[in-house]
Amino acid sequence: MNAVSSKYSRKDTGWRLFLKTIIARAYPRIIGQQREVSWLVFDVVMPMLAVIAYVLVYRALKAPEEYIGFVVMGGAMTAFWMNILWSMSSQLYWEKETGNLALYIMAPNSMMAVLLGMALGGMLATAMRAIAVILLGSLMFGVTYEVSSFIQLFAVFMLAMIALYGLGMMMASAFLLFGREAWHMANLAQEPIFLASGFYFPIKSLPFWVAAGASIIPLTLGMDAMRQLVFPSGFQYGFIGVQLEILLLVILSVFFVTTSKFLLAYVEKIAVREGRITESRR
Amino acid sequence: MQTSTSWRSFRMAAWLGWLIESNWTDPFLFAVYSIVKPLSGAAILVIMYGIITQGNYDSALFPYIYLGNAFYIYVGAVMTGVSWAVVDDREHYKTLKYMYIAPIYIPVYLLGRGVARFITGSIAVFITIAAGVLFLKVPLHFADINWILFIVTLILGVVMLALLGLLLAGITLTVARHEGFIGEATAGVLYIFSGAVFPLDVLPAWIRPIGYFMPTTYWLELLRRSLVGNVAQAFPTLANFTNMEILGILLGLSIFFGVISVQVFRYCDGIARERGLIDHTTNY
Secondary structure: OHHHHOOOOOOOOHHHHHHHHHHHHHHHHHHHHHHOHHHHHHHHHHHHHHHHHHHHHHHHOOOOOHHHHHHHHHHHHHHHHHHHHHHHHOHHHHHHHHOOHHHHHHOOOOHHHHHHHHHHHHHHHHHHHHHHHHHHHHHHHOOOOOOOOHHHHHHHHHHHHHHHHHHHHHHHHHHOOOOOHHHHHHHHOOHHHHHHOOOOOOHHHOOHHHHHHHOOOHHHHHHHHHHHHHOOOHHHHOOOOHHHHHHHHHHHHHHHHHHHHHHHHHHHHHHHHOOOOOOOOO | OOHHHHHHHHHHHHHHHHHHHHOOOOHHHHHHHHHHHHHHHHHHHHHHHHHHHOOOOOOOHHHHHHHHHHHHHHHHHHHHHHHHHHHHHHHHOOOHHHHHHOOOOHHHHHHHHHHHHHHHHHHHHHHHHHHHHHHOOOOOOHHHOOHHHHHHHHHHHHHHHHHHHHHHHHHHHHOOOOHHHHHHHHHHHHHHHOOOOOOHHHOOOOOHHHHHHOHHHHHHHHHHHHHHHHHHHHOOOOOOOOHHHHHHHHHHHHHHHHHHHHHHHHHHHHHHHHOOOOOOOOOO
């Protein structure tokens, strides 16, 4: 009787199970990933290499100093996009490849909670890497910041993250149906997004409708707003006003998180029906 | 080592590599995939350049950046292509151990696996340069191209990159969890130190010697000179060297790094066999 009532044998259901699943899935991302110190080095070094190269291109072109700051910020934000591609979108595909996906589906917890846990853990762990890139880049190239509104900056960053990880959850569902092409699709979504979202230059430099189309990626609007808020002359390079960008990010957040829930249910149904949960199409 | 074994290893590896690279989707999507990535990378630089110079594509710096970036596609493709074969075969397909017991010559097999990436890389380089000539006025005139210098430099460079890939493949064999990053990180470092998209003089003076020691620096310089002649020689970095001097330096450094690569691969291969790393998978 004691064994049944002990904390290890208590059966959690409902919201308690949902929350525990989120924490359990976030744990390896936040704690486990920090144990592999060399990963941290690679995750910081790789974006830094791109930052250094693009900063030196701007220096060769004798660009205004603001652009150096834009590159450093863009380089830091690449960590989030890479995390979305490789640790959110592709994650369920990797789980299928390694045989864990069937266990996830069989377990009595919500797949939505698993995705939320992945998102929460990924967001926090990647934030550490992004901060490291910003610190290193700022120190190396003498970038200075002048925040015009901390509240707006916080709101923009959080909304961009919610929308971005909502997009990642949605893509994870879609990637569940992929076989070998998953790796290539994630690989393909790097440089074109770096280009369209203006990771290394102000998005205002692109034609209006191209920039507007690229705004479906939350980082496009998020970065544009943050650049306007943290650099003294950032407003000159802004695509649209910060308040409008905040509103659009709210809409994107609701849209991506809601869509991911429906898409996950739909894709899971298809995958179960067609037997793709355990199938590894190498 | 028999010539027939080497040729068979190379030929089959090249064909296997091509199938792995290309048969995951239909030809159209594969073509899009092969073209979009490099063009996007080039477009980032073009936009950066265009913003700052307000569209002045006549400056000598533009062909320097554009051609350097275009040919740098080979570095990522060939060097990483060879070393990635270890990751692919060991971690993904779990076939590396079978390759080791098959009657093939492993270093040649790995070099052969890089051929597919060389082919897709060549297509990407061609399309990137063609886009530059057609839409961005990259001053490339067929009559003025030094074809002999271009072909000799290109072949020498591709061989040098493949051998550097073998070096990375050796290191990859001995590493468990970060194997995927090794090629990318090396390519990223070379991108900075080779003066691919900016003259080496932009680097701080104390780290410039690293760039002078990299064969890719001379390779890219010669490719630019062979294609756009005096435009490429407008920058002071290697302006005092003639084409033949640079070719000599490139040849010397290629031989040096080639010998080092083969020795490192042999050493790492021995360690991997001793420690049982040939079929060591981590699922990372």
